[in-house]
Amino acid sequence: MLPRVTSIAGLPTPALVVDTTALAHNLDTMSAALPGARLRPHVKAHKCTSLAKEQARRGHLHFTAATPREIVGMAHAGLGDDLLLANECVEPARLRALADCPARVTVAVDSDETVDAAAANGIREVLVDVNVYLPRCGCRPEDAPRLADRARAAGLDVRGVMGYEGHAVLIADRAEREAKTVHAMERLARVAEAVGGGLVSAGGTGTYDLNTAATEIQAGSYALMDGDYCKLDIPFRRALAIVATVIHTNDRWTVADCGLKAMGMDHGNPSVDDADVLFVSDEHLTFTPHTSVHVGDRVLVWPAHIDPTIAYHERLHLADSLDLDATIIETWSVDLRGWDAVGANRGS
Ligand SMILES: Cc1ncc(COP(=O)(O)O)c(C=O)c1O
Incomplete structure (x- = not known):
């Protein structure tokens, strides 16, 4: 003890240590700009269900996570209305843990393997993760409709697409940040209709007001901020x-x-x-x-x-x-x- x-x-x-005045300012400012489901706060930034409850209290009931651990923890904290694992997972035990959660869980898929693993391990809903120029996960745009068909044929509900423009979020020059975001989102928009489902999930703290193509923004750092993000012209x-x-x-x-x-x-x-x-x-x-x-x-x-x-x-x-x-x-x-x-x- x-x-x-x-x-x-x-x-x-x-x-x-957290400054509660600054935290409240950040949470209030973001929920005024992106109310309710327009923001899907990313919990990887803070890894704290008490902070997520403050975000939920301000009307954001859908959350983004990077790890199965974050999803399971959010579900058991009563924050499981609509949780997105914005990351790929092929491990059966972890996918089963997600499927067994007391929550609505959607998982990102970007390959035959991730679709098949999701379907084989009880996952019910997926988003097709499309690469929007960040050298990380995400399928090629031309593969997205085929992956959506494969997922539907395997019994999965395809809710839409996601694509994270992480290469743009920290660019200090606003015009350049916006140009890179628009370019990335044009790539995502080109396949969103063919994939179907309606959700277009993207964005971060640095692009929360620039990414107008996404139906929901996955920002997380805005709540507590850091030295890098403080260099940007964001409030x-x-x-x-x-x-x-x-x-x-x-x-x-x-x-x-x-x-x-x-x-x-x-x-x-x-x-x-x-x-x-x-x-x-x-x-x-x-x-x-x-x-x-x-x-x-x-x-x-x-x-x-x-x-x-x-x-x-x-x-x-x-x-x-x-x-x-x-x-x-x-x-x-x-x-x-x-x-x-x-x-x-x-x-x-
Ligand atoms: C998939 C995904 N979405 C959104 C974000 C945005 O987070 P932040 O608000 O910290 O820019 C990240 C950060 O790395 C991410 O990996």
Whole structure:
């Protein structure tokens, strides 16, 4: 049992802290722009059913997930109205776990193998995932109608298409971001009618207001934001930081106890206000503060990419501001982390 902590400064570090004012601003701003089913929030960004409940409270009852674990966890949290696994899966036990969920589950398919695995393991509904130029999953557009026919012949209901323009979402220049999004969505639209079903699922935080071709947007990062997305001209505020403790200082640099095992580094170094970050190693952040800092002081570290950062942590601590003396209002479990979907949450 952890001792009850009441302020950010009292947390054992490194720890994730959320600014509830910024979070509420982000959730409200997005639900005003994309109300109800126009947004299918992606839970991979936060992996937290308590945060998903805040999104549901604002009218978004359909969710996107990246892992079977996320789907099963959402279903058992009572958030299973309409869950999309926007990712490919061929593992029978995991597909069975999805099929057995107390939820409406739709699975992305992009090949004969993924269609056949879905049909053989009890999945009832699929979306055909079309590659829209991001070098990742998704079938070639010309294969989409054939895959839809194969799915229907196997007894699956085809709800439509999806295509993620991930190569566009972080482009800082708005005109270029829009041009890449339009180009990607033209590719998706060309096959949507032939596939049938009506759903066109796409988009992310960076394209939430540019992607007008999709019937629903799969944004996730908007809720908490990160260093990378904050460089864009979008109206969401950074709401997540890591609180760390200064464990060493000398006349040339300072070290805090927040290394790359506490944050995702795939988008580069984090930032620290009033400081230059030099580098990050396993358990250390080495930086040069512009003001005087002492061993034992707390600092806030802003990660460049929140998704992998949150996946390293067990809890999100909520405070009404990110001042170091701010009071912790509530602590949420990052309960969708990990990959174990089979048997997860049963009975809870
Ligand atoms: C399939 C899919 N849809 C949507 C998103 C958008 O997420 P974000 O809001 O973080 O840009 C992602 C992010 O990687 C994704 O993989």
